[in-house]
Amino acid sequence: MSSIKKLTGQTLIYGVPTILGRFLNVFLTFGLTYLFNTTADFGNYSVVYAYVTFLNVIFTYGMETSYFRFSNSSDFKKDVFPTAMSSILGTTLVLSLIMIACSGWIAALWKIEDHPEYVVWFACIIGFDAIATIPFAKLRNEGKALQFSLIKFTNIIIQVFCTLYFVGLCPWLAKHHPDSIFLSVYNPNISAVGYTFISNLIASGSTLLLLSKEFKQYNFTFNKTLWRDMMAYSLPLIVVGLAGMVNEALDRTLLDHLLPYDVETNKSMIGIYAASYKIAALINIFIQIFRMGAEPFFFNESNKNNAQQVYANVMYFFTIICMAIFLGVSLFSDTIWIRYLVDSRQHPEYLQGLQVIPVLAFGYVCLGIYYNLTIWYKLTNKTLIGSYVTVMGAVITIVLNIWWIPKIGFVGSAWATMLCYLIMTIVTYIVGQRYYYVPYNVKAILLYVGFGVLIFVAYWWGAGSVKSMPIRLGLGVLGLLLYVGLVWKKEKKTFAAMLRRK
Numbered sequence: 001m002s003s004i005k006k007l008t009g010q011t012l013i014y015g016v017p018t019i020l021g022r023f024l025n026v027f028l029t030f031g032l033t034y035l036f037n038t039t040a041d042f043g044n045y046s047v048v049y050a051y052v053t054f055l056n057v058i059f060t061y062g063m064e065t066s067y068f069r070f071s072n073s074s075d076f077k078k079d080v081f082p083t084a085m086s087s088i089l090g091t092t093l094v095l096s097l098i099m100i101a102c103s104g105w106i107a108a109l110w111k112i113e114d115h116p117e118y119v120v121w122f123a124c125i126i127g128f129d130a131i132a133t134i135p136f137a138k139l140r141n142e143g144k145a146l147q148f149s150l151i152k153f154t155n156i157i158i159q160v161f162c163t164l165y166f167v168g169l170c171p172w173l174a175k176h177h178p179d180s181i182f183l184s185v186y187n188p189n190i191s192a193v194g195y196t197f198i199s200n201l202i203a204s205g206s207t208l209l210l211l212s213k214e215f216k217q218y219n220f221t222f223n224k225t226l227w228r229d230m231m232a233y234s235l236p237l238i239v240v241g242l243a244g245m246v247n248e249a250l251d252r253t254l255l256d257h258l259l260p261y262d263v264e265t266n267k268s269m270i271g272i273y274a275a276s277y278k279i280a281a282l283i284n285i286f287i288q289i290f291r292m293g294a295e296p297f298f299f300n301e302s303n304k305n306n307a308q309q310v311y312a313n314v315m316y317f318f319t320i321i322c323m324a325i326f327l328g329v330s331l332f333s334d335t336i337w338i339r340y341l342v343d344s345r346q347h348p349e350y351l352q353g354l355q356v357i358p359v360l361a362f363g364y365v366c367l368g369i370y371y372n373l374t375i376w377y378k379l380t381n382k383t384l385i386g387s388y389v390t391v392m393g394a395v396i397t398i399v400l401n402i403w404w405i406p407k408i409g410f411v412g413s414a415w416a417t418m419l420c421y422l423i424m425t426i427v428t429y430i431v432g433q434r435y436y437y438v439p440y441n442v443k444a445i446l447l448y449v450g451f452g453v454l455i456f457v458a459y460w461w462g463a464g465s466v467k468s469m470p471i472r473l474g475l476g477v478l479g480l481l482l483y484v485g486l487v488w489k490k491e492k493k494t495f496a497a498m499l500r501r502k
Contacts, residue, residue, distance in 0.1 A: 025156045026285065028163055029278055030341040033271075035167050036192055039347055040264050043271030044112070045193050047256050050249040051110050052122055057245055059095055059130035062237025063088055065378065066230040067137045072299050082221035084134045084230065092127045099123035111256060111263070121197050128204035135214035155207045162199035167192045239387040243394035247420050250394075251401055251413035258405040268349065273410035276353030279337045280360035283325045287368040290318065298375045308438045315372045315438075319445045320487055322368050323452035327483055330358040330456050331476035335469055356414035358456060363418035365449070370425040376436035385431065393424040451486060455479045 036042050063084050070080045099106065103119035112118055139148040170186040190198070208215075252270055259266040294314065301307045329337065334354055344350040377386035397420045404412025432438070459479045463472045 023285065024160050026278065026282065027341070028160045030275070032163075032167070032196065033275055033347065033350065034343040038268065039271035039275075039349055040267035041191075041193055041271070042274060043267035043269070045196060046270055046274035047252050047267070048110055048112065048118065048122075048193075048197075050252040052126060053245045053249045054242060055099075055122070055126050056129065057238060057241035059092060059126050060088070060133050060241075061091070062234030062241060062383075063230070064133050064137045065237055066234035067134055068141055068299050069233055069378070069381075070226065070230055071141050076223050076226045079221050079223040079226050080230075081134065081138055081217065082219050083223045083227050084137075085218050086220065086222045087227060087230075088130055088134055092130045096123045096127040099126075115191075115194065118194065118197055121201050125197070125201050125204045128201075128208055132204075132207050132211055135211045138214055151207060151210045154210060155203050158206050159199050159203035162202050163196055166195035166199060170195075233381065233383060236383040236387045240383065240390045243387070243390035246394035247390075247397050247417065247424075250397060251410075251417060254398075254401045255405060255410060255413060258402065259409060260406060269410060272350055272353045273356065273413065275342045275350050276338070276356050276414075277360055279333060279341060280329060280357050280364060282329050282337075283322065283361055283364040283368070286322065286325055287364065287371065290368070291371060294372075298379070302379050308436075311372075311375060312439045312441065315369070316441050316445060318372055319365075319369060320448050320491065322365050323448050324480070324483060324487070326361050326365050327452055327455060327480050329361045331459055331479050332473070333357040333361075334463075335473045335476060353410070356411055358460070359414040359418050362453070363414075363421045366418070366421035366425045369445075370421060370428055373425065373428040373432055376432035376438070380436050382435060385435070386428075389424055389428050389431065392427065393420045396420045396423060448487070452483055455483055 032045065033039075033042055036045070067080060067084045071077060076083075100120050100123045103116040103123075106119045107113055107116040110119070136148060136151075139145075139151075165182075166186065170183060171188075171192070173180045173183055174186065174188055252274060255270050255273065256266055259269055261269065298311065301310055304310070338344055338351060338354050338357065342350045374386055377383055397416055400416035400419065401413055404416060429440075456479070459475055463475050466472050466475070
């Protein structure tokens with residue numbers, strides 16, 4: 001079986017349960033626009049999770065990637081899992097206690113002064129998720145993709161069920177059937193936003209129970225020499241991770257501070273932007289599924305003679321698929337996604353975010369390509385150089401957001417995000433080719449990217465004056481078919497040849 005076949009198989013195994021879970025989670029998030037009373041509630045919910053993304057990086061500090069690296073190359077392979085687990089367990093305990101002790105101060109920073117209990121809950125959520133990181137990495141590294149995906153899927157199922165129960169069913173029962181037995185664990189004094197966080201806490205705790213078999217293999221071994229090497233490798237990844245979260249999530253926190261309106265209006269604008277961001281992030285479902293299979297695959301392929309060519313082939317077909325998804329998101333953003341995924345009928349203000357969806361969607365395409373390119377510094381142990389690129393992206397994000405948010409609001413945040421990922425992709429490619437050459441088919445990749453963007457621009461220009469939704473929908477289908485037709489014409493033989501290659 002060829003390397004591409006192997007990666008495709010692993011991605012599909014990860015993908016089937018994971019894509020179902022991701023879509024459930026995404027649609028749950030969109031469902032919250034129907035369950036929350038205002039766009040400001042959705043904005044408040046989104047801002048808290050934006051802050052939490054930074055804490056997730058700090059709690060895990062690159063140890064997952066370090067585990068992959070040393071599991072395949074270290075002289076102490078048997079000690080990698082227990083050493084990584086010991087490290088994560090110790091730091092998680094300390095960091096969680098600090099969060100709980102500083103919950104009042106953190107709540108003020110998050111502008112939820114009336115709810116410091118949210119911070120306490122998230123100290124537990126983030127802690128549980130951090131502890132689960134290494135067992136999940138172990139499953140991925142051992143090729144147990146199905147077990148990994150099923151546990152992740154179960155986590156999402158539990159969170160979806162609890163959210164629908166506490167945020168959807170219980171308020172309805174409290175209003176129409178106040179004596180129902182199902183209300184015995186429901187506290188009406190906790191807000192809908194609060195119950196979404198409680199649902200997350202329940203799901204994260206359940207995941208640790210599902211990973212109990214992996215925890216039983218933990219023997220409390222702690223190899224100091226190995227740990228120092230792993231930390232030297234992973235610590236620069238904290239900078240990469242934090243800078244990456246600046247690029248991914250800082251815009252929502254900056255909007256909260258830089259929009260020139262009152263607190264409630266700011267939260268409402270953030271809610272509108274966050275809903276549009278989630279639509280664009282449909283592309284990210286594919287990217288994340290791909291990364292789950294690709295990261296251990298890339299490391300395992302690194303010692304083979306044709307590794308660079310394999311990486312080039314993966315990038316090529318990844319870009320083709322990613323641009324198809326970009327068109328699927330962008331061409332139907334105004335006819336399907338923003339009109340039905342979010343509650344734009346009850347809250348028509350969500351339609352204000354339509355203009356940023358294609359900008360953010362293309363940003364995710366650049367992000368996916370960037371993830372593929374970053375393999376060079378992970379394989380060459382030059383994570384510090386990789387961190388410089390990510391920090392550069394973070395600086396771009398911060399500067400452009402501070403400059404544009406007061407002038408053009410969340411539209412500025414969208415363009416800042418896209419430009420950040422685009423520049424990071426270009427710089428990473430240029431620097432990476434000097435240290436670890438990969439024969440990427442740049443001309444062909446740019447052809448598909450350019451053709452996809454051209455199709456979208458033509459649609460946006462042509463459909464702009466068309467009021468009929470069926471006609472706009474038809475034009476979107478036509479644009480997508482044009483792209484698929486080009487791919488089929490140019491790549492049919494290539495796909496068949498690569499799948500047959502041994």
